[in-house]
Amino acid sequence: MVHKEDAVFWRSNKKVEDRVSSDSWLIVGLGNPGAKYEATRHNVGQMALDVLAERMSARFSPHRTHARIAEGRSTPGGPKLILAKSNGYMNTSGGPVSALARYFDVPVERIIVLHDDLDLPFDTVKLKQGGGHGGHNGLRDIAKAMASPEFQRVRIGVGRPPGQQDPADYVLRPFASSERESLAVLIEDAADAAEMLTTDGLLAAQQRFHGRAAQ
Numbered sequence: 001m002v003h004k005e006d007a008v009f010w011r012s013n014k015k016v017e018d019r020v021s022s023d024s025w026l027i028v029g030l031g032n033p034g035a036k037y038e039a040t041r042h043n044v045g046q047m048a049l050d051v052l053a054e055r056m057s058a059r060f061s062p063h064r065t066h067a068r069i070a071e072g073r074s075t076p077g078g079p080k081l082i083l084a085k086s087n088g089y090m091n092t093s094g095g096p097v098s099a100l101a102r103y104f105d106v107p108v109e110r111i112i113v114l115h116d117d118l119d120l121p122f123d124t125v126k127l128k129q130g131g132g133h134g135g136h137n138g139l140r141d142i143a144k145a146m147a148s149p150e151f152q153r154v155r156i157g158v159g160r161p162p163g164q165q166d167p168a169d170y171v172l173r174p175f176a177s178s179e180r181e182s183l184a185v186l187i188e189d190a191a192d193a194a195e196m197l198t199t200d201g202l203l204a205a206q207q208r209f210h211g212r213a214a215q
Contacts, residue, residue: 024080025053025198026106028097030115030138032089032172041158042090042171045114047183048156048190049083055191060085065099078199082106091137094145101146101193112194113142117169120157123182125189125209128153129202153199156190 030042030051037043053060056072058084063069070083082104086096103113109129113136120126130150133139143149161170175183189209196205 017172021101024082024104024106025082025110025112026082026097026100026104027101027112027194028086028088028093028114029086030090030093030113033061034077037172039174040172041116041175043213044116044156044158044187044190046085046156048187048194049085049113051187051191052081052194053083055195056081056083058083062087063100063103065096065103067096067100069100080088081195081198089113091141093109093138094141094143097142098145108146108148108150109152111146112197113139113151114154114156114190114194115139116158116171117155118160118171120155120159122157122159122179123186124157125186125193126155126157127193127197127202127206127209128155152202154190154193154197156186 024118026047029046031037031044031046032040032042038046040127052074053070055074056070058070058072060068063084066087067084068087071080073080074141084096084100086093088096095113097113100106101108115136117126117136119132119134129152132149133143139149139153142151158171161167193205193209
């Protein structure tokens, strides 16, 4: 027999759980697995994700969706953040992302993807929602798997390769020694941008970070 007090408690808790679910964001850092790639330009999205995890005092652990995830809140009472890294390579990011979105019931508009961007100068962060993939295979695969490109993106500028260097080779190389001092600030900015998207929205985050780039 369910007592009246128990029924009220259950309904109250269910409302809390529903609110937490509807307030969740899936934040994905793109990159390739393994020590060989972890310091490369292609993995700068995962570097920023590590900053977010550290801020939340959260650790990544294996998940059934072929990914590693860390969960928490960046501020007390803030939105729930589900941070995710695929266990596979960049160009197969779509499967784990779509599986995570289904598992946590997160709509495409509340997915944030942090990724390297050749078309932005190094040390630049810009944000957008939707649009094309610009030749980025990770974005291409996510848009295909989600049947929508309308996820939000934190574009982390890594610059164009020098001379005639192949872009595919360039993004798989570590940052130059001259870039490393600025790199720490860049990934902190990218983490800040992702966090601001979840609290203040796209327009406010664009005004902050795009304005900074223009100065």
